[in-house]
Amino acid sequence: MTNKPTIQDVAKKANVSVATVSRVINEQGGVRKPTEERIKQAIKELRYVRNAVARSMVRKETKTIGVIIPDICNPFFPEIIAGIERKAIGADYSTTLSSSNESKKIESKIIQSFVERGIDGVIITTADENGEHLQPLFDANIPVVAVDRAIKHFDVDTVLTGNREGAYEAVRHLIMQKHEKIAIIRGPQDTTPGLERYKGYCQAMEEYGLPIKEEWICDGDFMEDSGYELTKKLSTCKEMPTAIFSSNNLMSIGAIKALYDMSWVLGKEVSFVGFDDIDIATFTNPPLTVVSRPMRNLGELAFQLLFERMKQDPLVKNQKREFIVTPHLIVRQSCKRSVY
Amino acid sequence: MTNKPTIQDVAKKANVSVATVSRVINEQGGVRKPTEERIKQAIKELRYVRNAVARSMVRKETKTIGVIIPDICNPFFPEIIAGIERKAIGADYSTTLSSSNESKKIESKIIQSFVERGIDGVIITTADENGEHLQPLFDANIPVVAVDRAIKHFDVDTVLTGNREGAYEAVRHLIMQKHEKIAIIRGPQDTTPGLERYKGYCQAMEEYGLPIKEEWICDGDFMEDSGYELTKKLSTCKEMPTAIFSSNNLMSIGAIKALYDMSWVLGKEVSFVGFDDIDIATFTNPPLTVVSRPMRNLGELAFQLLFERMKQDPLVKNQKREFIVTPHLIVRQSCKRSVY
DNA sequence: CACTAAAATCTAAACGTTTACATTTTATAA
DNA sequence: TTATAAAATGTAAACGTTTAGATTTTAGTG
Numbered sequence: 001m002t003n004k005p006t007i008q009d010v011a012k013k014a015n016v017s018v019a020t021v022s023r024v025i026n027e028q029g030g031v032r033k034p035t036e037e038r039i040k041q042a043i044k045e046l047r048y049v050r051n052a053v054a055r056s057m058v059r060k061e062t063k064t065i066g067v068i069i070p071d072i073c074n075p076f077f078p079e080i081i082a083g084i085e086r087k088a089i090g091a092d093y094s095t096t097l098s099s100s101n102e103s104k105k106i107e108s109k110i111i112q113s114f115v116e117r118g119i120d121g122v123i124i125t126t127a128d129e130n131g132e133h134l135q136p137l138f139d140a141n142i143p144v145v146a147v148d149r150a151i152k153h154f155d156v157d158t159v160l161t162g163n164r165e166g167a168y169e170a171v172r173h174l175i176m177q178k179h180e181k182i183a184i185i186r187g188p189q190d191t192t193p194g195l196e197r198y199k200g201y202c203q204a205m206e207e208y209g210l211p212i213k214e215e216w217i218c219d220g221d222f223m224e225d226s227g228y229e230l231t232k233k234l235s236t237c238k239e240m241p242t243a244i245f246s247s248n249n250l251m252s253i254g255a256i257k258a259l260y261d262m263s264w265v266l267g268k269e270v271s272f273v274g275f276d277d278i279d280i281a282t283f284t285n286p287p288l289t290v291v292s293r294p295m296r297n298l299g300e301l302a303f304q305l306l307f308e309r310m311k312q313d314p315l316v317k318n319q320k321r322e323f324i325v326t327p328h329l330i331v332r333q334s335c336k337r338s339v340y
Numbered sequence: 341m342t343n344k345p346t347i348q349d350v351a352k353k354a355n356v357s358v359a360t361v362s363r364v365i366n367e368q369g370g371v372r373k374p375t376e377e378r379i380k381q382a383i384k385e386l387r388y389v390r391n392a393v394a395r396s397m398v399r400k401e402t403k404t405i406g407v408i409i410p411d412i413c414n415p416f417f418p419e420i421i422a423g424i425e426r427k428a429i430g431a432d433y434s435t436t437l438s439s440s441n442e443s444k445k446i447e448s449k450i451i452q453s454f455v456e457r458g459i460d461g462v463i464i465t466t467a468d469e470n471g472e473h474l475q476p477l478f479d480a481n482i483p484v485v486a487v488d489r490a491i492k493h494f495d496v497d498t499v500l501t502g503n504r505e506g507a508y509e510a511v512r513h514l515i516m517q518k519h520e521k522i523a524i525i526r527g528p529q530d531t532t533p534g535l536e537r538y539k540g541y542c543q544a545m546e547e548y549g550l551p552i553k554e555e556w557i558c559d560g561d562f563m564e565d566s567g568y569e570l571t572k573k574l575s576t577c578k579e580m581p582t583a584i585f586s587s588n589n590l591m592s593i594g595a596i597k598a599l600y601d602m603s604w605v606l607g608k609e610v611s612f613v614g615f616d617d618i619d620i621a622t623f624t625n626p627p628l629t630v631v632s633r634p635m636r637n638l639g640e641l642a643f644q645l646l647f648e649r650m651k652q653d654p655l656v657k658n659q660k661r662e663f664i665v666t667p668h669l670i671v672r673q674s675c676k677r678s679v680y
Numbered sequence: 681c682a683c684t685a686a687a688a689t690c691t692a693a694a695c696g697t698t699t700a701c702a703t704t705t706t707a708t709a710a
Numbered sequence: 711t712t713a714t715a716a717a718a719t720g721t722a723a724a725c726g727t728t729t730a731g732a733t734t735t736t737a738g739t740g
Contacts, residue, residue, distance in 0.1 A: 394726035
């Protein structure tokens with residue numbers, strides 16, 4: 001088949017200039033009705049499709065946002081993406097998705113590719129919260145919104161959860177059930193969620209004068225396998241915990257599987273609270289008590305912040321904004337009152 | 341800050357032409373060592389970043405694939421995307437993601453946007469298998485690979501699952517457990533998975549001379565709520581089924597919730613097999629017997645097929661290819677032998 | 681040294697749109 | 711009817727890269 005029709009072809013057919021066609025395509029007004037009709041007819045007959053690449057070159061914007069997440073298969077992130085996308089579509093933005101698999105190196109490559117492609121803005125849950133590797137984005141004046149994990153090295157708009165608060169409530173709930181020996185499966189301490197949730201755990205324990213034994217602190221990596229292995233390891237504790245607080249959803253899944261494999265009776269021999277609600281939480285026996293947060297709203301808020309930044313003059317330095325969404329505890333039945 | 345440096349600036353600084361700089365950037369050879377070093381030094385000093393948009397205009401390729409799925413929060417699709425992305429990255433492609441939310445209208449808008457943006461290829465799980473609304477992709481000579489759902493109106497490469505085969509094995513398993521009254525929660529009959537899985541159910545029932553009562557056939561929409569409502573509705577059957585086969589993961593979740601809410605004892609009062617394995621399946625009590633398939637491999641295969649198409653001359657008409665990935669049954673404990 | 685062939689490098693058009701400024705057309709008022 | 715202002719439309723440069731074909735430089739041979 002022949003080459004695709006261009007705006008030039010439409011102009012020729014409608015007997016006008018390309019500027020006039022451009023005015024009609026972009027609905028800018030300033031074109032007489034009969035002229036407009038002729039142009040629209042020509043577009044239809046030629047089956048003209050505008051070329052967004054050419055437009056991007058002139059306008060220096062691509063109407064595309066980049067989303068960088070660590071793990072698409074963690075149920076948390078699809079919810080975030082659903083929220084972002086719902087808003088992005090309404091604003092005529094396309095969403096380019098990339099997963100870093102918790103690798104700073106891969107993330108750097110993604111960022112380089114995004115800058116080259118002229119991405120207008122980026123929403124990121126970074127693999128490395130230091131964030132120095134995000135320098136190319138700032139060099140290119142590309143606005144960034146961080147979700148769930150903060151970025152230390154730059155001032156960027158951030159959407160977080162009240163991690164400490166949520167963890168505090170979770171551990172406090174266990175304490176109110178008379179648990180005194182509470183273990184934590186914490187996330188990487190160089191991440192905001194990992195660190196803050198751990199702090200929430202410590203705060204609750206200290207507030208009630210409870211000991212924090214070294215062997216009760218298990219260092220996970222937010223992945224299911226680490227939750228599994230660390231929970232199994234808990235069985236070798238000198239002083240067995242009677243309750244476990246897990247810092248994220250996948251580690252919770254792993255932990256529950258380990259409890260099952262060790263024939264520890266959830267809700268009886270050991271109580272459990274996890275951070276982040278997922279479908280599975282209602283299916284475990286008994287259903288899990290969890291810290292929940294509105295994931296789609298997080299995504300929508302992230303896009304909203306980014307959208308405002310993309311509309312702004314990049315040279316105007318505005319104060320960074322930080323939103324902290326409050327999680328809440330959903331009490332199901334995985335916490336039994338301790339009879340000690 | 342001043343405008344970003346262009347290839348022109350690099351050329352000036354290195355005392356060469358833009359063509360020579362382009363040769364170095366694209367590693368095309370034919371440049372003397374000292375010249376190459378000067379150019380690389382200039383790139384570094386100017387912090388030059390190549391402009392992929394300009395390149396796309398000249399080359400008429402964007403190194404971007406579009407992925408259109410119905411529902412990002414269905415755990416099936418993140419796995420597919422993980423598979424696609426793993427391959428895409430290796431081939432230097434970016435992945436633009438869009439969810440249609442099972443809406444043909446939204447899907448048409450996504451397609452229009454993808455065509456305008458010069459997307460090089462599309463992987464789609466379409467909202468409407470007739471597929472006529474995909475016409476703009478074919479008009480634009482954009483290769484398409486269909487995943488999980490076929491496209492009737494065009495010949496496109498397709499990656500499917502042995503839906504009928506998987507459903508047949510699932511239902512047969514129930515029959516071998518002496519179940520004779522088996523209900524199905526089927527997906528939309530205008531979709532390949534919906535229809536083929538229903539056919540597999542029928543084939544198994546007919547093969548063993550078992551009746552298929554109208555009231556045992558429940559029409560769902562692949563979403564959790566439909567699984568829930570339809571399972572509840574089963575309690576009003578004149579002739580109560582003793583087993584349920586659910587045609588997808590989310591409807592299985594809904595169904596299990598309904599059984600729980602109705603206090604039907606899973607694995608005792610009713611047996612259950614679902615299509616697609618998900619984490620939840622191991623957590624229900626008892627854990628679910630399911631039809632499983634290698635989702636990441638589906639994604640990788642889809643990208644592979646698309647990649648080959650994108651490399652091909654679009655005017656060369658090759659035979660469409662169809663791959664059918666064989667699912668397998670994972671027997672857990674949600675099927676109790678019927679004592680009838 | 682001269683000639684020729686090969687290698688290296690350069691020139692400038694092309695890709696398709698947008699838009700600033702120029703030109704033409706139209707409408708209105710005197 | 712003429713003049714002027716406003717509206718409509720046109721012209722051509724710009725955006726930043728790639729590359730075909732031209733030109734220059736270099737290497738090798740007689």
